[in-house]
Amino acid sequence: MHRGRLVTAFAAASAVLMLASVLLSAVLENRLDTVFGGILKPILANEKVAVMGDVRLYSRDIEMLRLCVQLRKVASSGTSGDELSDDDALRELIDQTLLAEYAADNGMTYDSTALDEALAPLHAALETAEGQSLRSDYMEKFARKEKDFEADLTAAIRRELIVGIFLKSLYYTAAAEGIVSPGFSEAEALEMLRDKLLIKLRVETDIKIY
Numbered sequence: 001m002h003r004g005r006l007v008t009a010f011a012a013a014s015a016v017l018m019l020a021s022v023l024l025s026a027v028l029e030n031r032l033d034t035v036f037g038g039i040l041k042p043i044l045a046n047e048k049v050a051v052m053g054d055v056r057l058y059s060r061d062i063e064m065l066r067l068c069v070q071l072r073k074v075a076s077s078g079t080s081g082d083e084l085s086d087d088d089a090l091r092e093l094i095d096q097t098l099l100a101e102y103a104a105d106n107g108m109t110y111d112s113t114a115l116d117e118a119l120a121p122l123h124a125a126l127e128t129a130e131g132q133s134l135r136s137d138y139m140e141k142f143a144r145k146e147k148d149f150e151a152d153l154t155a156a157i158r159r160e161l162i163v164g165i166f167l168k169s170l171y172y173t174a175a176a177e178g179i180v181s182p183g184f185s186e187a188e189a190l191e192m193l194r195d196k197l198l199i200k201l202r203v204e205t206d207i208k209i210y
Contacts, residue, residue, distance in 0.1 A: 046142055050094060051208045055101060060142050062089045064156045065096070067134055074125040080134065090209070098201040099194070100159045103166035110165050118157050167194055 050057040066089045070080035084092070125131040139149050170193050174180045180189045 048210055049090060050210065052094065052097060052101075052205055055097060057090075057093060057097065060152065061156075062086065062093055063138060063141070064152045065089055065093050067138055068122065068153070068156050068160070070134055071122045071125040071131060074128055074130050074134075075121040078128070078130075080130055094207065094209075095194075095198055096159050096163055098198060098205060099163040099166065102197070102201055103162045106166070108162055108166045108169070110161055114165070115154070115158065115161060118161050119154065122153065122157070167197075170197075 046058050046060045048056055049059055049062060066084050069084055073079065073081050126135055135149060138144065138152075139146075144152065167190050171180065171186065171189050174193070175189070184192065
C-alpha cells in the first residue's frame with residue numbers, strides 16, 4: 001500500500017515536472033500560444049490590462065474598440081486604414097469606461113432603436129471583404145464564436161452610445177442654462193464637457209494599468 005502511494009506520488013511529480021519543462025521551453029522560445037494545441041492562446045491573448053474600481057478591462061476590450069474604429073472607416077471610405085496604437089486604444093477605452101459607468105450611475109439609458117442604429121453601419125462594414133477579414137482575425141485571436149463576437153461588438157457600442165447620449169444631455173442642459181459660451185460649436189462644447197468630466201473621474205477613481 002505504502003509503495004503504491006509512492007509510485008502514484010512519483011508519477012504525479014513527473015507529470016508536473018514534464019509540464020513545467022514544456023512551458024519553460026515555450027517561454028524561452030516565445031511560443032506559449034502554440035503549446036498543447038494552442039489551448040493557452042485565448043487565455044494569453046485576453047490578458048488583464050487595467051482595473052478601475054470594480055471594473056476590469058482586458059486586451060479583448062482594446063481590440064474590439066480598435067476594430068470598431070476600423071469598421072467605421074470601412075463604412076465611410078471602404079478601407080480600414082491605420083489602426084490605433086495600443087497606448088491610444090487603452091487610453092480611449094479607459095476614458096469611455098469611466099464616462100459610461102458614471103452615466104449609468106446617474107440613470108442614463110437608451111432605447112433599442114438607438115442601439116440598432118448605432119450598430120447598423122458596423123454590420124454593413126462587416127459584410128465587406130475587409131470587414132470579414134477583421135472579424136475573422138478577432139475571432140481567431142480570442143477563440144470567439146460568431147455569437148461571442150456579436151456580444152463583444154454590442155457591448156462596445158453600448159458603452160459608446162451611453163457616453164454619447166449622456167454628454168449630449170449635459171450639453172443641452174448647459175446650453176439651456178446659458179453656461180456654454182455661444183462662441184463654441186456643439187462639437188467643441190461636447191469635447192470641453194468630456195475633458196472636464198474626465199478630469200474629475202480620473203481623480204475620484206483608482207485606476208491600475210498593467
